[in-house]
Amino acid sequence: MKTNDRSKDSITATQAAMMTAKAMIGTGILVLPQSIAKSVETPDGWLSVLLSGILAMLCGFVVVKLSQRFPGRTYYQYSQEIVGKWIGACIGAGMCLYYIFSAGYLLRVMGEVVRMYLLDKTPIVIIMLTFMGVAIYMTTAGINAIAQLIELFLPIIILIMVVFIIFSFRDFELDNLRPVLGEGFAPVLKGIKPSILSFSGFEVMLFVTAFMSEPHKAIRAIFAGIGLTAVLYTLVVAVAIGSLTVEEVQTVTWPTMSVAMNIELPGGFFERFESLFTVLWVISMFTAFVLYHYGGSLGFGQLTGKKFQLFAYLSLPLIFMIAIWPSNLNKLFKLGDYIGYASFFMFGIIPVMFLILAAVRRAQHANKRAQ
Amino acid sequence: MQISARNRSALLLIIVFPLLLAGCWDRNEIEETGIALGIGIDFPDEQEKGARPIIAMTHQFALPNQFSESTSSKVQKDYVNMSSKGPIVFDNIRELSTRSARPPNYEHLQVIVISEKAARAIDLKNVINFFLRNTETRRSIRVVLSHGKASDIFQQQKSTKTPALELRELTDNYRKTLRIPPPLTLGNMSEHLTGQSSFVMQSAASSPEGAKLSGGAVIKGTTARMIGFLSETETVxxxxxxxxxxxxxxxxxxxxxxxxxxxxxxxxxxxxxxxxxxxxxxxxxxxxxxxxxxxxxxxxxxxxxxxxxxxxxxxxxxxxxxxxxxxxxxxxxxxxxxxxxxxxxxxxxxxxxxxxxxxxxxxxxxxxxxxxxxxxxxxxxxxxxxxxxx
CATH class of the missing domain: 3.30.300.210 (Nutrient germinant receptor protein C, domain 3)
Incomplete structure (x- = not known):
């Protein structure tokens, strides 16, 4: 199995942090401002995002602590040890399915955005198939290759986001973000639900930690990853609301793209920033997709004791079917919501239970040994 | 020189892949697209009684410069105007397809002119809705109100410049004078209308010298309709x-x-x-x-x-x-x-x-x-x- 070969599959703490961030920065960056504005209804949405980031760090802390108890082993392997073979396998399979569904969702959102902004007449199926064709090549290469790809692309993605935020300031009005807490703190709490869902992705650390060459740095890595994402998300939400107003953000489908379409440097020197933005965003989606795809295939591989590459190929039709399943955009967003809820249950609640169980078990073992 | 089997297959792929690249659904030949520079929206006087009101639209398309100097010494116009009528904006655009082989392309749209009558009669949120949904139309397109008919603004008078481009440049002149309100982009307009806040927008009038910006027009946020004009002093x-x-x-x-x-x-x-x-x-x-x-x-x-x-x-x-x-x-x-x-x-x-x-x-x-x-x-x-x- 892959994990036995530690010298080959080892990634640094920086790579782990980048992977955590990259797994989170996916669809959220495009749709988050809208879902936040809808549930918060005051310009304080960015505060909800910041708070959710802190909550995500708490969950991330639990996830890493749990993984660190079982060095060199992934969640799929140690979950069987904590709750027994069958329940553990079921939970592991659930997580695999979660990754497969996430990958399918990501694939479809990518297809929809490309169809809307770049290739209007190209069948969306072709776009998605091409995307998968490239992704499988990446996924089967294993975690080292994925880590290096992300190491290469994440700085570019962050750079383009920063450029986006800077350019948007021409249209940004601070007054649109005011009054701060005009209706008290209650609206901010309402925004936590949609924003915490967009932080799902940090749970890749459940299997990434096992590959880390220095697992004791995992906490730092996950905090860095979540922190980076939280800052980026907060800025994007603030920029979207600041340049479009809360009311307008509620009405647009892809608020971040609308902000990008507002961008225009004086004298027509630089127009159509959104084209550049879409292209780089597809790269961003690609890296996230590969991570999810890998996570799912790795799980199936480890649960059945076979090579993960086999499942990487086998899961492709499933991912594709999930991607073409929602018949329209609204159903697609619904699917995204369900995936978010599932992630909250699987990575917010189960790891806490596991951590407690593992601690209890260890105590029992210690007792037995003492006797 | 010997080519290994591996290299040969790589070479084959290099030759085959460009063939795939060319098979593109979204190919648009630039000679075959009508680049819309300006759009005028009018509310015609002759409305059918009892029926839904119809709107009239004027598209100003850019014409690529033709090399036809030998035929006449007359200055060639580098634009063409097309007008259409229909109950909604999309209807108007589809009607254009019956008359022009070039599908309209809005990626370079500079300015939308809405006539005073249309702005008083129709909810402006609906008028601009098509443009906001369309991904080709940028949110930074300028929107101007016109005294009189919007189609008149797009008639070339003495200036040799394309009226839509000229108007777009005029809208940016708010920096040089206090007599015109700040320019209004499509995005800003939509923000005001969704937030139901009233605003002042630039208004244009056609004159023998070409389009001229004069004073402002007041749009009431709650009704999303124009309520009146402002004189130049009031705009200041x-x-x-x-x-x-x-x-x-x-x-x-x-x-x-x-x-x-x-x-x-x-x-x-x-x-x-x-x-x-x-x-x-x-x-x-x-x-x-x-x-x-x-x-x-x-x-x-x-x-x-x-x-x-x-x-x-x-x-x-x-x-x-x-x-x-x-x-x-x-x-x-x-x-x-x-x-x-x-x-x-x-x-x-x-x-x-x-x-x-x-x-x-x-x-x-x-x-x-x-x-x-x-x-x-x-x-x-x-x-x-x-x-x-x-």
């Missing part, structure tokens, strides 16, 4: 209330001692609105601060080296600005009952609790609220000649 007043944006503009004051005229050039305007809440009474205090320079005076000797004279000039200019701003308020606040300078927004920021109580029917309430204006003028310099006598 609104600009003073809005502050910011303008870096240039002239105010003609009258020096109190001699009754002589003064020309003050604006460098910077900052306007701050202060809501004052006393129980149920809400009033506002507007503080306008401006710095600039003395451009011209018709006084004798008009000694700008003398601080007293500068002081008097500052006061004269301030008095004039105050008068203009009050005129603008009288028109917008009292007559049209709209809040175009965002007094409500200020109140919502400073006193969110009070705002929650009064935000329903805000503009009606606002129209009865007292507003006081204070102006502070700071003349920083007076050019290369200070006085007319030594």
């Amino acid at each position: 007043g609104v600009n003073w209330l809005l502050g910011g944006n303008h870096s240039n503009g002239i105010v003609e004051g009258v020096e109190p001692n001699s009754g002589a005229m003064l020309g003050y050039e604006v460098r910077k305007i900052t306007s701050s609105i202060q809501p004052i809440v006393q129980g149920d009474n809400i009033s506002f205090r507007v503080k306008i601060k401006t710095t600039g320079k003395l451009r011209e005076d018709w006084a004798f000797p008009g000694d700008a080296f003398d601080a007293d004279f500068i002081n008097r000039a500052e006061q004269a200019t301030a008095a004039k600005i105050k008068q203009i701003a009050e005129k603008a308020l009288a028109k917008t606040q009292r007559q049209y009952k709209v809040d175009v300078a965002h007094f409500g927004k200020r109140l919502s920021i400073k006193q969110p609790a009070v705002w929650k109580r009064v935000k329903d029917g805000w503009e009606e309430r606002f129209s009865r609220m007292p507003v006081s204006i204070e102006v502070e003028v700071d003349i920083q310099e007076f050019g290369t000649r200070g006085t007319k006598r030594n």
Whole structure:
């Protein structure tokens, strides 16, 4: 199995942090401002995002602590040890399915955005198939290759986001973000639900930690990853609301793209920033997709004791079917919501239970040994 | 030279892949697309009774320069206008396909002109809805209102420039004069309309010399319809209330001692609105601060080296600005009952609790609220000649 070969599959703490961030920065960056504005209804949405980031760090802390108890082993392997073979396998399979569904969702959102902004007449199926064709090549290469790809692309993605935020300031009005807490703190709490869902992705650390060459740095890595994402998300939400107003953000489908379409440097020197933005965003989606795809295939591989590459190929039709399943955009967003809820249950609640169980078990073992 | 099997297959792939690249669904030949530069939206007079109202649209397409100098010495027009009619915008565009082989492309659309009649009769949220949904149309397209018919704006008069491009450049001139309101982008317009806030937009009129921007048009946020025009002076007043944006503009004051005229050039305007809440009474205090320079005076000797004279000039200019701003308020606040300078927004920021109580029917309430204006003028310099006598 892959994990036995530690010298080959080892990634640094920086790579782990980048992977955590990259797994989170996916669809959220495009749709988050809208879902936040809808549930918060005051310009304080960015505060909800910041708070959710802190909550995500708490969950991330639990996830890493749990993984660190079982060095060199992934969640799929140690979950069987904590709750027994069958329940553990079921939970592991659930997580695999979660990754497969996430990958399918990501694939479809990518297809929809490309169809809307770049290739209007190209069948969306072709776009998605091409995307998968490239992704499988990446996924089967294993975690080292994925880590290096992300190491290469994440700085570019962050750079383009920063450029986006800077350019948007021409249209940004601070007054649109005011009054701060005009209706008290209650609206901010309402925004936590949609924003915490967009932080799902940090749970890749459940299997990434096992590959880390220095697992004791995992906490730092996950905090860095979540922190980076939280800052980026907060800025994007603030920029979207600041340049479009809360009311307008509620009405647009892809608020971040609308902000990008507002961008225009004086004298027509630089127009159509959104084209550049879409292209780089597809790269961003690609890296996230590969991570999810890998996570799912790795799980199936480890649960059945076979090579993960086999499942990487086998899961492709499933991912594709999930991607073409929602018949329209609204159903697609619904699917995204369900995936978010599932992630909250699987990575917010189960790891806490596991951590407690593992601690209890260890105590029992210690007792037995003492006797 | 020997080519290994591996290299041979790689070579084959390199040859095959470009073939796949060419098979593209979304190929658009530039010669075959009609690049729309301007769109005019009119509300025709001859409406069928009982039926849904129809709108008329004018598309201005760019024509690529043709090499036809030999045929005639006449200046070739580099645009073509096409008009259509239909109940909704999309209908109009589909109608174009029956007449032009080139599918319209809106990626370079510069300006949308909505006629006064259309803006008074139709909900503007619906008029611009198509453009907001369409991904080709950028949110930074300028929107202008027209006195008279929008299609007239796109008729070339004496200028040789394409009218849509000319108009687009004019909209950016708000930096050079106070007589036109700041330009309105499609995105801003939509933001105002969804937020139900009233605003002033640029208005154009056709004249023998071509399109001309004159004054502003007031759109009422709650009804999303035009409510009236502002004269040039009233527009200047609104600009003073809005502050910011303008870096240039002239105010003609009258020096109190001699009754002589003064020309003050604006460098910077900052306007701050202060809501004052006393129980149920809400009033506002507007503080306008401006710095600039003395451009011209018709006084004798008009000694700008003398601080007293500068002081008097500052006061004269301030008095004039105050008068203009009050005129603008009288028109917008009292007559049209709209809040175009965002007094409500200020109140919502400073006193969110009070705002929650009064935000329903805000503009009606606002129209009865007292507003006081204070102006502070700071003349920083007076050019290369200070006085007319030594």
